[in-house]
Amino acid sequence: MTSDFSEELRLPAACPECGSHLYRVSKAKNPSDQVNCASCKRFLCLYHEAQSMLQQEPGSELEALLEEVMNRNHR
């Protein structure tokens, strides 16, 4: 069932659509690749943004980044 072309990714950001923390990104993992929800396929952010989420310590910077992504998704 897992596609050969994508990998699962767990992010601190919850999917705006279904609340899942599990996402999929292409195996190529280019910084400009799209990260989509594993359950509902909702676009969340680009891979380089996901990477910076994972690199942030929990705190203000991470929250600011999450907020930015979420706000953009609400448009």
Ligand SMILES: [Zn+2]
């Ligand atoms: Zn979702």
